Amino acid sequence: MNRLLGMGLLSVVLFTASLSFYQIHQQVRLDFQQQLQRMNQLLAKATTLLLLDGGEQDINMLYSVAQHQASFPVVSITMFDNEQAVISSTGLNPLLEQPDASWFAEQHQLHWLHQDRVLSSLPIRVEQRIEGYLLLEAGSPPFPWSLWLWQLVIWLGLPCLLLGLWLHANRQRHQLQQGLSDTEQAAMRWLAGESLLPLSRQQPFAETLYQLTDSIEQKQLAQENKLALLSEQQLQARELELSFTEQSQRYEQQQQQLKNTLTQLQQNHALLLRQLLLTPAPWQSPMLADLVSSEELTATKQRIMLADWIAAQAPGWRDSVRPEQLLTLEEDLLAFEFELDCVSAALALCCRALVRLCCQHTLHSQLSMQWQLRPTENLLHFRLVLRGESLPAAICQQLESSIQAEQAAFLTDTQLFLRARSLLQAELTVSSLDELGSSIQLTIPCVYHTCSPVNSEDKLYVLSEPVPSVTPQLQSLKCLSRQLVHCQNLSEWQDITNQPHSLKVLLLPEPDSAHTEQWLAWLKASNTIGLSSASHFAYWHAKRPGYVLAMPVSAVELLRARQSLPPTQANPFRLLVVDDNATNQAFIQAMLASTSIELSAAINGQDALQQCQQSEFELILMDIQLPDMSGMEVTRQLRQLPAFQQIPILAFTAHALPDEIEQFKQAGMDDVLIKPLDAEKIALLMNWCQRQADTQ
Known part of the structure; x- marks a missing residue:
């Protein structure tokens, strides 16, 4: 019994000793592996920073200091390049002179070598690329x-x-x-x-x-x-x-x-950029200014009116386009009706970087910037369309990627675009077809607020040659008018120039066209603004400074140009009285002498037709009984003239039965004014004329 008890006790002792030894040994190995991995990761991060900062000569010093200050025995620290060649080492082991290919992997690895040696392998990444491998060789830890x-x-x-x-x-x-x-x-x-x-x-x-x-x-x-x-x-x-x-x-x-x-490195980087920005040319450039401003970008939202914001950004877009390229702008008709809460600084940087990127990689494409407001969805759609040459596939892939490291140096337009897009929290869609063009669309979340719309023109006339590239520009013109009249026939424009109160916009052609002199004469007319492409802007602007804008033109820029036009004097309200009675003519002239109404008199039908062919009138009083022809016949002939089809004509007669009034209206007259005239009828006539004048 005692012998069995002793054997059992001895078995318990041996099992307990073995289990305790195994657990402690495993824990020591695990702690040693973790310390070795942490040290390797720290050295890899420090090596990455030195490579980015150009301090390759300090790498060996860093490894020597780390080897002597390590809390466990470090045999050697070796850095290999992608070709498995030694770049820096604190003591190369003969075993590492012929490294094993399995040591060079894309993630951390730990290898237990012979002679109580441990090898930790970790790739060194610079801007998401593996620039080398760091191998840390250490001795096996002593058993406690x-x-x-x-x-x-x-x-x-x-x-x-x-x-x-x-x-x-x-x-x-x-x-x-x-x-x-x-x-x-x-x-x-x-x-x-x-x-x-x-x-x-x-x-x-x-x-x-x-x-x-x-x-x-x-x-x-x-x-x-x-x-x-x-x-x-x-x-x-x-x-x-x-x-x-x-x-x-x-x-x-x-x-x-x-x-x-x-x-400190980031602060020095920002300070260096600011110093370069303050240095005279050739260091000054829009991209350098964007690099400096990108360091101070935040996700703070600002309230903007999209139309005003586009007008402020349009000069920068035009400056980024090369002379052989064409940039057009298409605004939403709701641009003046809503204010938006969005990160406007990031949106501006995003657009500028994207335009520069497209102009750099596409030399013969037409760029079209399209803006669409979606108030019900609290979204803003921005689309940049390239027609002709398309963006390279590598650039499209970079645009669809995301920023992985906030500490990366933003030195390209692609990286500026990605950072601004992340601050906007915008969704990106990129599509491209070889030799047909590309489309880049941003869907930006924002908050809408209604605002008072601007005063638009009742009618706006546009003259252009039949060029397809001006179609987006007409979209911005529609934001300023209730009715847009687009003329492509030069012969029709002569009649429009006789209307001085309406705004007229000329989409100017090349200076060496056959009708350059005629276009120049129309450009100098009142209430006329010219729009020219960037390549011909210098010529047309010299002909009429201040009244010619370079395309693409935003709606707000057109509105400011409209407000800068000299005001035109309003034409007086013109009244024609057709009556062979000199007394009636004199009485009407005396009654209207103190008003702004311009009175003209005709004593017969032929005289009335002749005056109407030479001048325009806002109202005609037509006597029925005239010496040469009936007043109804004169009315029928006047209604055949294009300028008098809508002019009010009142029958001016001493009596009118219901059947006669019906005949007057069939002849083209609008109403009847009964003779003899008195002060009350003249007052009613003046009020009626004044209301007609106010509506013009």
Whole structure:
């Protein structure tokens, strides 16, 4: 029985020792791998920063310092390029002179080499590209024998102590039973009347009591020793925890130092850009200004009216286009009716970078900027269409990507566009067909607010040669008028020039066209604005400075040009009275002498027809009985003239029956004014004429 108990106890001891050794060994290996991986990651980040900053000569110094300051044995630190050639090393192991291809992977790897060596492999990425590999060789960590022995003592001492206590208690029980038997015999002797001296220490009962007392003291001492042992273990655990905390704090301090260094580099980068921006040409450029402004971009929204915003950005767009390229602008008819809350600075940077990018990679394409408002969906659609040559596929893929690192240096229009797009939180759609063109659409979330629309023109006349490229420009013109009249026939324009109150827009042709002189004469007319392409703008602007705008022109720029035109004097309201009675003519002339109405008189029908062919009138009073022909006949002939088909003509007669009034209207007259004239009728006539004049 004792032999089996000993063998079982020995088996427990061996199993406990083996399990404890395995657990501690695995934990040490795991902690060592984590420390080795963290050190390799820190060195890879520092190497990336040095490569970006041009400090390749400082890499070897960095590796030497890291090797001597590491908390575990580091044999060597080696950097390989993509061709597996050594770039920098602190001590090249002969094993690394012929590296294994499996060490160069796209993610971190850990290899346990022979001779108690560990190899950590990590790729070095610069702007998402693998520029090399960092291999860190370290010695195997020593095994913590003291910790293993302490755990072995704890796990084995307790069973042995319990076994000893059990054996001791069994012996004490036997002695106690013997003492109780002796005491019983002594008590029986005392009951029998035999003399019995008091029990001494040598007597069984007293010795048992003394032994029990000693056993209790021994248990208390064992408990105190156990508590002391546990306190010592807790102290060691506390020391380990403090050591781990110190290492964590050291790691956080190193991270903070790296962040501070990166922040300082970014500040120096921004300061250098500002200094370059303040340096005279050739450093000054719109792209450099955008690079500086991109460092200060935030996601703060501003309220803008899209039409005003487009007018402010249009000059920059025109400057980015090359002379051989053509840029057109198509605005939404709702541009003047809503204000938008959006990140306007990011939107401006996004558009400028996109226009420059398209102009750089497409030399013979027509660019069209299209804006569409969606108030019900709280969305704004911006679309840039290239017709002809399409964007390269690589550029389209870059536009559809996203920014991976905020610390990247934004040195291209593509990166500026991606950063501005991320601040706008816009969805991007890019489509392209070879040799047919490309389409880039941004869907931008925004908040709409209604506003008071601008005063638009009642009628706007546009003259252009039949060129398809002016179609988007007509969309901006529609924002300013209730009715847009587009003429493509030069012969029709002569009649329009006789209407001085209406705004006229000329889409000017090339200066060497056959009708250049005629176009120049029309351009100098009142209430006329000329629009020219960028390549011909200098010629037409020199002919009429201030009244010629370069395309594409926004609606607000057209509105400002309209407001800068000199005002035209309003024509007086012209009244023609056809009557052969000189008294009636004199009376009407006296009554209207104090008004702004211009009065003309005709004494017969032929005189009336002749005056109407030479002048225009807003109202005609037609007598029925004329010396040469009837007033109804004169009205029929006037209605055949294009300029008098809508002019009001009133029958001016002494009497009119219902049948006669019907005949007057069939002849083309609008109403009847009964003779003789008096002050009340003249007042009614003046009020009626004034209302007609106000509606013109």
